[in-house]
Amino acid sequence: MTDRGREVVFAQAIRTALREEMQRDESVILWGQDIGVYGGVYGATTGLQREFGEDRVRDAPISEMAIAGVAVGAALLGMRPVVEIMYADFLMHAADAIANQAAKWRFMSGGQFKVPAVFRSPAGGGSGYAAQHSQNIESWFCHIPGLKVVCPCMPRDARGLLKSAIRDDNPVVFLEHKSHYTYRGPMPKEEELLPLGKADVKREGTDVTLVSWSRNLLWALEAADKLREEGVSIEVIDPMTLFPLDLDTILESLAKTGRLVVSHEAHAFCGVGAEIIAQVVEGHMDLLKAAPKRVSAVACPLPYSEPLEKAALPDADDIAAAVRQVVR
Amino acid sequence: MSEQPSVLLGYLRAMWVIRHFEEALDDLFGRSLIRGTCHLCVGQEAAAVGACAALRADDQINSTHRGHGHFLAKGGDPRRVMAELFGRATGYAGGRGGSQHMAGWDIGFLGSNGITGGGIPVATGAALSAKLQNTGRVVVSFFGDGATAQGAFHEALNMGSLWTLPIVYFCENNLYAMSTPLRSHSAVSSIAERAAAYGMPGVEVDGNDLLAVRDAVATAAARARGGEGPTLIDCRTYRFLGHSKSDKREYRTEEEEAAARRRDPILRFRALLLEQGHASESELAAVEEDARNLISEAVEFAQASPLPEGDPSAKVYAP
Ligand SMILES: Cc1ncc(C[n+]2csc(CCOP(=O)(O)OP(=O)(O)O)c2C)c(N)n1
Ligand SMILES: [Mg+2]
Numbered sequence: 001m002t003d004r005g006r007e008v009v010f011a012q013a014i015r016t017a018l019r020e021e022m023q024r025d026e027s028v029i030l031w032g033q034d035i036g037v038y039g040g041v042y043g044a045t046t047g048l049q050r051e052f053g054e055d056r057v058r059d060a061p062i063s064e065m066a067i068a069g070v071a072v073g074a075a076l077l078g079m080r081p082v083v084e085i086m087y088a089d090f091l092m093h094a095a096d097a098i099a100n101q102a103a104k105w106r107f108m109s110g111g112q113f114k115v116p117a118v119f120r121s122p123a124g125g126g127s128g129y130a131a132q133h134s135q136n137i138e139s140w141f142c143h144i145p146g147l148k149v150v151c152p153c154m155p156r157d158a159r160g161l162l163k164s165a166i167r168d169d170n171p172v173v174f175l176e177h178k179s180h181y182t183y184r185g186p187m188p189k190e191e192e193l194l195p196l197g198k199a200d201v202k203r204e205g206t207d208v209t210l211v212s213w214s215r216n217l218l219w220a221l222e223a224a225d226k227l228r229e230e231g232v233s234i235e236v237i238d239p240m241t242l243f244p245l246d247l248d249t250i251l252e253s254l255a256k257t258g259r260l261v262v263s264h265e266a267h268a269f270c271g272v273g274a275e276i277i278a279q280v281v282e283g284h285m286d287l288l289k290a291a292p293k294r295v296s297a298v299a300c301p302l303p304y305s306e307p308l309e310k311a312a313l314p315d316a317d318d319i320a321a322a323v324r325q326v327v328r
Numbered sequence: 329m330s331e332q333p334s335v336l337l338g339y340l341r342a343m344w345v346i347r348h349f350e351e352a353l354d355d356l357f358g359r360s361l362i363r364g365t366c367h368l369c370v371g372q373e374a375a376a377v378g379a380c381a382a383l384r385a386d387d388q389i390n391s392t393h394r395g396h397g398h399f400l401a402k403g404g405d406p407r408r409v410m411a412e413l414f415g416r417a418t419g420y421a422g423g424r425g426g427s428q429h430m431a432g433w434d435i436g437f438l439g440s441n442g443i444t445g446g447g448i449p450v451a452t453g454a455a456l457s458a459k460l461q462n463t464g465r466v467v468v469s470f471f472g473d474g475a476t477a478q479g480a481f482h483e484a485l486n487m488g489s490l491w492t493l494p495i496v497y498f499c500e501n502n503l504y505a506m507s508t509p510l511r512s513h514s515a516v517s518s519i520a521e522r523a524a525a526y527g528m529p530g531v532e533v534d535g536n537d538l539l540a541v542r543d544a545v546a547t548a549a550a551r552a553r554g555g556e557g558p559t560l561i562d563c564r565t566y567r568f569l570g571h572s573k574s575d576k577r578e579y580r581t582e583e584e585e586a587a588a589r590r591r592d593p594i595l596r597f598r599a600l601l602l603e604q605g606h607a608s609e610s611e612l613a614a615v616e617e618d619a620r621n622l623i624s625e626a627v628e629f630a631q632a633s634p635l636p637e638g639d640p641s642a643k644v645y646a647p
Contacts, residue, residue: 037507037578037579038506090443128364132429132443132446133428305415305422305636307415308637
């Protein structure tokens with residue numbers, strides 16, 4: 001067996017990637033609200049200001065539009081900013097800089113400019129943070145040509161992908177799940193880079209292909225465990241990068257299974273699950289033995305109260321139920 | 329101006345209600361009886377109560393993530409505010425909103441806000457309606473010092489002034505935005521100074537002096553009602569507790585916190601009432617006891633209330 005390294009929490013995987021890239025490349029700089037002494041609201045940058053100084057790790061005012069916009073300008077001039085937007089809901093403030101500036105300057109300059117900036121942000125629900133602090137808006141950014149969108153789940157993947165995102169010469173929106181920073185998983189000691197745009201098969205199986213990402217992947221894996229006891233063999237795929245999407249890995253799996261379920265924490269309408277299923281159905285109907293299914297949140301702002309929030313979010317039981325339907 | 333003892337005792341009581349409400353919450357959070365996050369305003373009670381004391385009942389306010397005090401000061405029922413925090417069906421939003429998203433239409437509370445600065449343009453719009461509908465109402469928008477770094481702050485104040493709207497921009501300047509001190513997030517040390525950029529008066533006030541806050545807001549509200557437009561108030565105060573429940577407060581010293589506690593707005597006002605002979609020691613003690621009991625009842629009410637059930641997507645759209 002290869003070195004499985006040590007177990008780390010998700011926040012530490014992020015911190016490791018930032019630290020390694022800052023040690024390697026002087027042009028990697030960070031800013032965001034309360035990322036210095038406070039270490040970021042989820043501790044992803046703890047200790048980095050002490051180690052790299054206030055020039056390279058800056059606390060920023062509550063000015064998301066400028067936090068992101070300044071990153072675009074710095075990136076244009078050869079820096080590699082990695083900015084933290086405290087919650088993904090506030091990416092809406094930063095959206096002009098990300099969608100109208102970062103995403104478009106390569107194109108609008110006819111290929112003269114490049115914008116190697118990373119916009120990190122915690123997304124997702126499940127902790128009672130309610131409507132304005134719980135949204136999953138990955139599909140918004142997937143809809144903007146010029147951006148790459150990454151949604152890791154496993155700590156090891158988060159580290160390897162963030163490192164690649166930082167080295168990428170294009171703007172990357174890197175979404176972490178806010179209820180997932182203390183999730184523990186193995187991470188190798190040695191440096192590891194994982195390519196953007198490449199999915200990972202988290203569990204091999206033969207009956208159903210189950211695609212999921214971010215924290216929701218945990219519920220997919222739980223459902224797969226449950227169904228194995230019922231004799232259903234599930235292949236679980238984590239795309240990890242949502243744009244560009246690695247359809248090939250999904251198609252290879254479907255060639256075996258012929259059945260597809262996609263589950264994500266965002267709600268279904270115009271979600272990334274719709275895109276994945278559309279691409280499969282449009283070009284590869286011949287692979288399918290049953291109509292694909294989506295498992296996702298109820299279409300509502302996330303409620304504060306626990307029973308309502310639970311009812312709104314997908315879980316392992318919901319996923320298992322959908323899988324049973326497609327194998328029936 | 330001669331002050332009525334009963335009114336003054338009312339202010340004191342309102343501050344104690346907020347203090348006990350927040351301290352009860354702190355305890356409930358510590359025991360994991362309440363989920364999510366919440367931002368307490370212990371130490372800032374005079375700002376909320378002083379400002380609301382200058383308003384008419386039909387005036388409107390909106391607020392921030394640190395909004396329980398504003399809600400209570402505007403006349404919110406502590407039982408239903410507490411029930412909202414417990415996620416109960418009897419809460420103001422039936423458990424849908426939670427700490428950062430409180431709303432009380434009947435008392436003119438147009439929402440606290442999880443988006444820093446997000447409420448400032450909304451309040452400005454409410455003031456536009458007050459003007460167009462000739463209601464004679466004034467709107468007060470509460471926000472923190474940190475929020476003044478948002479584009480929304482600048483854009484709204486400029487429009488509010490250009491359109492001469494009946495609004496008071498009330499900055500609860502507790503000298504920190506989370507862990508970031510004012511000097512690290514604002515290029516000028518006085519928020520009041522910013523008013524010059526929008527052609528409106530900027531007023532600095534000691535936010536731990538209830539009567540000073542009330543009078544500053546009364547002047548600003550009279551100006552707004554009189555059709556002369558907005559005022560920016562820089563209300564200097566201090567939050568005694570952490571930014572939220574997870575804050576270890578490593579960014580400030582114990583000495584600084586102790587010095588702030590010596591300026592406790594409630595104890596200060598209480599001493600004033602005693603000194604000026606507005607109330608006896610036993611009357612003052614009774615007011616606090618009364619507030620404490622009200623909050624115990626609120627917690628009991630909330631805990632005994634049912635949880636919401638049914639379709640989480642109900643109430644997303646107006647019918
Ligand atoms: C748009 C946006 N950015 C960041 C945050 C996270 N956040 C919540 S409160 C806060 C600090 C606010 O400081 P201030 O406005 O001074 O209010 P205070 O907490 O001191 O009352 C921050 C950064 C947010 N809620 N919304
Ligand atoms: Mg503040």
